[in-house]
Amino acid sequence: MRKIIPIIFLCLILCGCRSVERKKTIYAMDTVMDLTVYSENDEAIAAAEAEIHRIDELLGRSGENSEIRILNEKKEAVVSDETEELIKEAVSVSQKTDGAFDITTAPVTDLWGFYDGNFRVPSQNEIDAALESIGYEKIHIGQNKISIPENTMIDVGGIGKGYASDRVMDILKSNGVKSAIISLGGNVCTLGKRPDGRLWNVGICDPADKNRLIGTVQAENMAVITSGGYQRYFERDGVTYHHIIDPKTGRSAQNALSSVTVIDENGTLSDGLSTALFVKGLDGALEFWREDGGFDAVFVTSDGKIFVTEGIAQSFKSEREYEVCTR
Ligand code: AMP
Ligand code: MG
Secondary structure (H helix, E strand, C coil): CCCHHHHHHHHHHHHHHCCEEEEEEEEECCEEEEEEEEECCCHHHHHHHHHHHHHHHHHCCCCCCCHHHHHHHHCEEECCHHHHHHHHHHHHHHHHCCCCCCCCCHHHHHHCCCCCCCCCCCCHHHHHHHHHCCCHHHCEECCCEEECCCCCCCCHHHCHHHHHHHHHHHHHHHCCCCEEEEEECCEEEEECCCCCCCCEEEEEEECCEEEEEEEEEEECCCEEEEEEHHHCEEEECCEEEECCEECCCCEECCCCEEEEEEEECCHHHHHHHHHHHHHHHHHHHHHHHHHHCCCEEEEEECCCCEEEEHHHCCCEECCCCCEEECC
16 A cells, blocks of 8 residues: 555656646637647646637727727727737738728628628618728827727727737747647637647638538648638528628628638738638639738639649648649
């Protein structure tokens, strides 16, 4: 018995030091999020969860302490360095994508009911009036002070989950985590490799059937972020209207794309770009990728065709046919 007790102690100590799988499902930023973290204790995953809620509170449109809410209400606000940096990043994505991405589309998205869920088809006059107040170039960024015109509103929903995934990765790394995968409403971010040393396989949803995958992409330290009309939409009189708005028309972007997945180390950029490239459509998106792209992407068209950029041709796996796009 005297020998057994130290052995039990040793086992407990060794087990306590081993990284084991820790999972958590949370609801934040209007979506379900799944966190899987391999760590020695619960601290890292708890810190990741707290970080997501902090960002949600800071950047959401309705949070009591949200700097975005205060800015939208007061039209001028002193914001934190963090909020200022994210707005600058969003404006830079707008500039790069000729305004396909625009964090001031809120007056239009609200008109269609995508914010409060009261879906409706607005009149052309209403759309034209709302279009007057949108335009990223209307955002004035001073030293921590942001101002916007009277009817303009900011919504970082098109970039916020990617930003949150980057911050979560930083938090996990600073907690010593070497292996993790998080899915923030289908926007996936991977840290390191799987605990068995293999790469992560990230599934890409079939826009025609959310319960199926069109394929998987292997990833290590990468964000895999998808924008798709199938993620939030309503139907009226046989027409489907979805939540990704073309800032030039004030209507759901209609260009024969069903989804765009961007794969890159930078989750914030991937999120902004996936929304922008969805607005641009396949030809515009491929042109952008050829000129600008340090990233990779998977495109699914409305008629079910799959296009994959050459950088991930080897790591993309699908039972369906797909075309590899070259530069
Ligand atoms: P995502 O799922 O990242 O493509 O973002 C879609 C969300 O971003 C929408 O629910 C809107 O809140 C917002 N949004 C819609 N259209 C745009 C756009 N063209 N640029 C930036 N944000 C947009
Ligand atoms: Mg996005």
